[in-house]
Amino acid sequence: QVQLVESGGGVVQPGRSLRLSCAASGFIFSSYGMHWVRQAPGKGLEWVAVIWYDGSNKYYADSVKGRFSISRDNSKSTLFLQMNSLRAEDTAVYYCASNNWHYWGQGTLVSVSS
Amino acid sequence: EIVLTQSPGTLSLSPGERATLSCRASQSVTSNYLAWYQQKPGQAPGLLIYDASSRATGIPDRFSGSGSGTDFTLTISGLEPEDFAVYYCQQYGSSPYTFGQGTKLEIK
Numbered sequence: 204q205v206q207l208v209e210s211g212g213g214v215v216q217p218g219r220s221l222r223l224s225c226a227a228s229g230f231i232f233s234s235y236g237m238h239w240v241r242q243a244p245g246k247g248l249e250w251v252a253v254i255w256y257d258g259s260n261k262y263y264a265d266s267v268k269g270r271f272s273i274s275r276d277n278s279k280s281t282l283f284l285q286m287n288s289l290r291a292e293d294t295a296v297y298y299c300a301s302n303n304w305h306y307w308g309q310g311t312l313v314s315v316s317s
Numbered sequence: 318e319i320v321l322t323q324s325p326g327t328l329s330l331s332p333g334e335r336a337t338l339s340c341r342a343s344q345s346v347t348s349n350y351l352a353w354y355q356q357k358p359g360q361a362p363g364l365l366i367y368d369a370s371s372r373a374t375g376i377p378d379r380f381s382g383s384g385s386g387t388d389f390t391l392t393i394s395g396l397e398p399e400d401f402a403v404y405y406c407q408q409y410g411s412s413p414y415t416f417g418q419g420t421k422l423e424i425k
Contacts, residue, residue, distance in 0.1 A: 238414070248354075248362065248405055248416040262412045298361055304352055304409065305373060307361045 205229035205306045207299050212311030215289055225282040225299030225308055232280035233257075236302030239273060239284050241295035242310075249295075252284065253302070267293075289315045319344055319408050323417035329425040336393040338420045340406035345386045347410025353382055353391045354405045356419075362405060366391060398424075 211223040225237070239251040252263045252273040261273050272285040282299050296310040320343040330336055340351070349369040354362035364373040366382035369389055379394045393400055401424050406417040 247419050248407070250407075250414040250416065253412070253414070264413050304367060304407070305364050307363070309361055 207308035209308045209311035212313045214314045216317050220287045223284040227280040233277040237282045238300045240298045243295045291315050319415050321417035323420045327421045329423050331425045332396050334396050338391040340389040340417050342387040346408045349385050350410035351389050352407045355402050357402045
């Protein structure tokens with residue numbers, strides 16, 4: 204069955220960096236674009252970034268542009284989100300999702316606090 | 318950026334009743350690429366409806382989506398106890414792929 208498993212979350216100080224991973228299985232990862240979506244505690248969903256199936260195109264929400272970078276390794280069926288210059292407002296559960304929106308991971312919590 | 322406005326913010330109904338949730342877009346949604354999700358506490362969102370009216374795999378037929386352009390509706394006919402949750406709409410026709418603020422469906 205399809206599985207998306209995020210990892211790499213944790214507590215980090217403002218201004219520091221963190222790298223999230225999303226390991227995929229049960230579908231042809233290299234055929235799908237992939238997204239990151241986040242949800243701040245008690246709040247709604249916010250789209251963060253998308254990467255094309257082959258990595259050729261990447262797009263970001265204005266709130267993270269220039270600080271976050273999405274990438275992928277199709278040989279390892281893994282999606283990444285490099286988060287730099289983290290701010291308190293980046294605190295959220297981060298989900299990875301397939302480009303058809305049918306598959307979502309369980310999320311990983313990122314907490315930015317001094 | 319397309320802004321999605323969901324109404325009502327909270328809907329209080331009893332099991333067996335019919336729920337009607339609205340999602341209005343600030344501009345036309347490309348190709349009616351509009352999805353509906355259900356989210357329960359501590360869980361990831363689950364896809365219910367995509368392309369405005371297509372049910373995702375395994376979704377009961379009491380869930381239906383309709384609408385086009387800027388006005389979309391999620392209808393749940395005959396509420397079951399497990400249907401009480403938060404529902405989000407999302408447009409994925411143009412970047413940024415925005416979500417509505419959510420409708421909480423609670424037991425009356």
